[in-house]
Amino acid sequence: MPFEDCAEFVVVRNHEDQYSIWPADLALPPGWTDEPMRGPRRACLAHIEKVWTDMRPRSLREAVDRA
Secondary structure (H helix, E strand, O other), X not given: OOOOOOOOEEEEEEOOOOEEEEEOXXXXXXXXXXXXXXXXXXXXXXXXXXXXXXXXXXXXXXXXXXX
């Protein structure tokens, strides 16, 4: 498992409103922004499960809404 020895993570989101976690002490990868959730891996993943209720990328949701 990558980054398994990291103690603190940050929740990140990309332009398609897709979520992930990233080690808090590393620079964010291009295209991702940090969310106001930071903490242990398990807490960050629980936060993502709570807020990411529609797994479809934003562009697909918007296309479906226009149709």
